[in-house]
Amino acid sequence: MKRYAYYMSCINESMTKEVDRSIDYWQKDLGLEFVKLHEGTCCGGSNLDYVSPKHFALVNARNIALAEKMGLDLIVSCNTCLMTIRTAKKKLDETPALKKEVNDILKREGLEYRGTSEVRHLLWVLVDDVGLDAIKAKVTVPLKNYRIAPFYGCHILRPSTVLGRDNPLAPSSLDQLIEALGGQTIPFEHKNRCCGFHTLLVAEEESLNVAAEALDEAIKAKADFIVTPCPLCHTVLDGYQAKALKQAHIESSIPVFHISEMVGLALGYSAKQLGIKRHIVS
């Protein structure tokens, strides 16, 4: 069993509950054990960084230190959490003074950030740790005949100085996962473009404009569904889909899945079990 500390993203606990739920179903099948980090706190989204850089460093040093205490890597299933925590890690690793300041406070809880745990995305664990062949072997309901649009989402790709697992101009990990599950990826310009999540509340029209472009391309390419490794992207592309398409005067719709659901389906679990019924777009 490969064990990992599993970071609980805010959105997965509130709106996109289906992500964690679906992972719970199939993790053992792939030889994975995710130990939920209930003491973890919000990573700060992409906001805490500039509200208070020091709190940002403290909060995420703690998140990583909790995993380090368990001797495990920290796995995340939300892109922004991934980018954010990795950014904090980079800052801590490169600024000894900051690391010391943060560790002096973490002492209170008996924690210390040492930099010994990696912070990675669930997608990378699947592709790199479990391996495509092992996944293929476990597939019972291959997704054949499904044309799938892979929407990576910005923060699993950029900035490449922080992420670095995929080439932001030609990412491949999600494509490979889809193919290992028996699905067919379509050529998709928007695969490495933005969904507009982070300005939904501040510049809604622009965000929906951005989302509509991605949806439009997938629809025009006759994709059966879009899959994304990020619940924030999912929230926009699924939850706000009707609003975005209406603004863009497009009459159509397309289902959007989380990677955890896509994996679950291919491994034989039902839509109901995986929580797919919770999506807005059916």
Next chain:
Amino acid sequence: MKPFDIVIVGGGGAGLYAAMEAMKTNPALNIAVLSKVYPNRSHTSAAQGGANAALGNKAKDDTVEMHIFDTIKGSDYLADQDAVEVLCSEAPKIIRELENIGTPWSRMEDNTIAQRPFGGAGRPRCCYCADKTGHTILQTLYEQCLRKGVIFFNEYFALNLSVIGSRSRGLIAMNMKSGKVEAFPAKTVIFATGGYAKMYWNRSSNAAGNTGDGQAIAYRAGIPMKDMEFVQFHPTGLRKSGLLVTEGARGEGGFLINKNGERFMARYAKEKMELGPRDLVSRSIETEILEGRGFDSPAGKYIHLDLTHLGADLIKSRLPQIREMSLNFEGVDPIEEPIPVRPTAHYSMGGIDTDNFGRTIMDGVYAAGECACVSVHGANRLGGNSLLDILVFGRIAGHTAAEEAGKFESGTISEAELKESVDQLRSSMQPSGHYERYGALREELGQTLAVNVGIFRESSLLKKGIQDISELKERFKKVRVFDSSDVFNTNLMQVLELKNMLDLSETVAIGALAREESRGSHTRIDFPVRDDEKWHKHTLATLIDGKVAPGEKPVTMGRYELQERTY
């Protein structure tokens, strides 16, 4: 078009500073800057080294007087000493003014403006911003011009001066976006269009557009050009592209190495070594190559500029641009390997003849910057003095034009004159039958200049060069412009630029043949010694009846007597 008080042709350091100064001198004037590229693209942005000023920050005992002497000596005593005095005395104020308005100069430990050593300077007085000095100065000036609301006509290609009698009535230019030829009636015109070293084409460090447009226009209008034969070859241009590797690399401690691993400058400038003045170092490198001690490659012969001993940290913080260029254009990382370099035509000391106030011989026409020849650089320019020159004399020209605009009446440019310009353009576009390719002519011009009017000159070579140029000019009459569109016709623009280079190249070659001595950057194998008795004077070239009419002008002397120039 409403008549302007001042039209400035060229939006680089000189042009922008002229505009700012003119506005300050008389805010009521109607001023416009006309540029064939967006001002922030101007070649000022490529100046990497820095700008000299006797601030006394680095060397506390540095003085304006030392700077004056270094400049005069560097010019091989051809610079006008009163002009040099203006240049050097204005320097500290100008550098500090630029700083006050936001130029991000690099700093020393005491937080004052940093200075570093540069070729031919007796004290470290070159102020810099990493290796992007020109870029940051230009951006700062452009920002200030936007702040002041300077009127820009961007991407307008200047065609000719409108001249009546002995004075100009303004400029005629082509709006690149629409292709329309437009009149810019103006009481005064300031040329600030940059140098003409690009006529050496592939053996030049200059931008593609440094084709001497302002000089050519002034020349065709009968205004004399001065000291055209003095072309500075920068010692270190990248082997393949001719692009510049700043003198700063040597200022930071780089070595020049020949094929035998020797730091050969010890034989040519024992004291200054790699930091001798540019003409000296260029000749040294060229000699090493000609005498077989250079490296060979399909792209030509070269020597090494070795920075490997400086360490990754220094290179990354002080010379990042050089590293990038070396990687991009030669595939070499200077941290690991020496850079392949050879001399490249870099700067034109010669240009439009002006006095110390930027005035040309024609009423209402001024010039400043590299396109002008005051002369402050004489036969050879010191590194770090060009950025200074364009700022000091750009400002002076702006001030002069602003003060004198009032005494000129505004003129009009007639429809007929405009039409003539348009017809002239169109006529060159579609020759019947056999035609010439402008690309070929351009390359051949560069070739013949590099070989026959290059670093080492000689009578028979120069005569061949003059002959070649004459033939090229003849062939140019049959050049065909294929793009017939009005919108952004870069084909037409490049052909017009070629014409400018052809017209000017004659003055360079003829001037080089006439000057029978070696001085500064002009080296005659057949006249290897400096001849003060016969040749301590400026040469002039004026277009009269379609031919180059030679002339001369005395050098203004001052405190410094003629001396031998050794380093």
Next chain:
Amino acid sequence: MTGTIDQHQEGKRDVTFRVFRFNPQVDSKPYFDDYTISAERGITVLRALNYIKEHVDATLSFRAFCQAGICGSCGMRVNGISKLACTSQVWDELDKCREPGIIKVEPLRSLPMIKDLIVDMDPLVDKMTHYSNWIETTMPLAEIGKKEFLISEEEFHKYDKATDCILCASCVSECSILRANKEYISPAVLLKSYRMNVDSRDAIHDVRLSELVKDHGVWDCTHCYRCQESCVKSIPIMEAIHAIREDALESRGPKDTSGAKHAEAFMEDIEKKGKLVEATLPIRTNGMVWTLRNLLPMAMKMIVKRRTPPPPPLVKSAKGIKIFRSMFREMTEHVKQDHQKSHKK
């Protein structure tokens, strides 16, 4: 990219450049022209375009000047990505072709087209003017040129990278929000605005900042990082954008704009519960009226799917929140002390 000089391999192969063409004078809409030339290893895209213009099609129009990666003239999209043509190696681009051997060349996005690969830079210049991208010096007019301001290494470092910007507009072309709304400030202008604001010689920081926080300004950035990723000078543009936001929160307070309120809410929630209270986030950002008007229809759908975020009292705090809070507050003290120290300077 490195290789010893003397072992220079001159491989050659045929490369097709599929170039965007459009001449508004004669074309009703854009199209692509294919040019196949023999390219040797080591040549740049710009050199290839120059060759095509000189030997194949003189009507192909593009901007180029220094050809050395300094002036920023030759910004364009190569294989879909915005960059400088003069520093892009043809050989490297071949690896990225969608169709093997065919390099796609298009003009920059989000700027008006003029012809072929030439776009209009004026909108960018207009924005620079609008957002006061210049230093308004604090030096009195009579004193200018007499002596320099003393600038510390620390301050110099704040704006040093930002002054590398050559206005090539690659970031402008890649920006997700600008693509959605042409009025958006643009990454390049945000970068320049930041550079001005951290320069101690400048007098109009507050005025400039007040413009930056308005509509279409700094709060409209959606953090996609495309600008930073495509910057030809590797400038960390997002750091500058974050710095402006940090500055805005500090100088103008956390309740100044909806962007500020949104960011501040994160801080509040984390301190209190360690988790976001998403249900009230829209209300705290934009107010009740906005939330009801914009999100009610969606909220209804979500209620049906039982997808609504829990109301505040039902948001479970992170385990061990008490000790977390005390550490969080200890950091707050640190930050306060930092401010006092820096204001004393």
